[in-house]
Amino acid sequence: MEKGYRILVINPGSTSTKVAVYDNDNEIFNKNVSHDAEKLKEFGEIQNQLNYRKETIEAELQSAGISLNDIDIFVGRGGGLLPLKGGTYEVTEKLIEDASQAKAGAPHPAQLASQICAMYVKEFGGRAFVVNPPDVDEYCDLARITGFSDLYRASHIHALNQKEVALRYCKSNGKKYEEVNLIVCHIGGGISVAAHEKGNMIDSNDLLGGEGPMMPTRSGSLPAVPLVKMCFSGKYTEKDILNRINKSGGLIDHLGTSDARDIEKRIESGDKRAKLVYDTMIYQIAKSAGACAAALKGEVEAILLTGGISHSKYVTTNLKEYLDWIAPVVVMAGEFEMEALAAGALRVLRGEEEAKEYTGIPVWQGFNF
Secondary structure (H helix, E strand, C coil): CCCCCEEEEEEECCCEEEEEEEECCEEEEEEEEECCHHHHHCCCCHHHHHHHHHHHHHHHHHHCCCCHHHCCEEEECCCCCCCECCCEEECCHHHHHHHHCCCCCCCCCCHHHHHHHHHHHHHHCCEEEEECCCCECCCCHHHCECCCCCCECCCCCCHHHHHHHHHHHHHHCCCCHHHCEEEEEEECCCEEEEEEECCEEEEECCCCCCCCCCCCCCCCCCCHHHHHHHHCCCCCCHHHHHHHHHCCCCHHHHHCCCCHHHHHHHHHCCCHHHHHHHHHHHHHHHHHHHHHHHHCCCCCCEEEEEEHHHHCHHHHHHHHHHHCCCCCEEECCECCHHHHHHHHHHHHHCCCCCCECCCCCCCCCCCCC
16 A cells, blocks of 8 residues: 655745645645735745745645644745756755745745745654756757857746646656657746657747747747847837736737637637737747757657646647647646646655755756867
8 A cells, every 4th residue: 555645735926825735646625825916015025925925824724724743745836946957856955045045046936935845844844845846947958059159048948837747648648758759838828838858848938038929928039130129219128128028018918918718709709800919829839839849850749738728729729730740739728736746746755756956056057168
């Protein structure tokens, strides 16, 4: 009989904290706690939210009658770390140090998860892990080079959900993730389309760097020369441009909403502009997937569609028309972040993979030539 583990999963987001408890693979508690934006502003820096988020988690568990004394394993979203290979990492002092300092360069509440897990281990015992944090970088060398000798591409992918759906697909089809090539399209508020080559995400669009398809609130790739002219036109500040690329571009810039469901209703009612813009987003996702197929030299086991917008038959049907000549297109709609975090810890506990040690040394530090 398999040993029983009770696992607490912590996933802090910009305005919410997701908390779940699992008995091995079985979810027994799940809560998404929303936070008042004005309350969060009171803390100033994200790191200052640490105790507040921790107290929020404890209040929810207490309300559900779940004792932290009964938790064996604590798993956090991870974040704030220097570029690292994918996998499950034991929470160590070095990992906590870098997370607390947001060494990745862009502070995000996800960096608090590993710290909270470490605090609980100190108080209640057990082990703590992070799984496929946002800082995963498995790019091949060819994917890093740009046309500027001093400018390199960075890896910003939905690593956790990308890896989870790839692993789920392989398990359900009797495949080993390390032996097949897949293309995974995460289609949600952000969109990442990645080439998975035998266990590594060797290339993808940088969803934070202004690459890839247009997204609900992000511009995606833009023509460089007109963009430079906009930047130096005197009409915009640096903040204006960056916000338009990462916060108010894409669907919301064209149509005034980032809600795919509302846009599809407008299309059904005959809104030609909404249809053109939405179809363009789908077209650009397909182009990105086609580029991944080229990166994999055409050897593709399957193309997986995941993320919240993959629930849309309009989107998935159109993408299949573009892509099913490359490989079978499989819809795995939704996001599996909480399940993925618990599953990553269980793989280590079951001996299916070894926990990695975070060294703080970036997996890529430039070329030696």
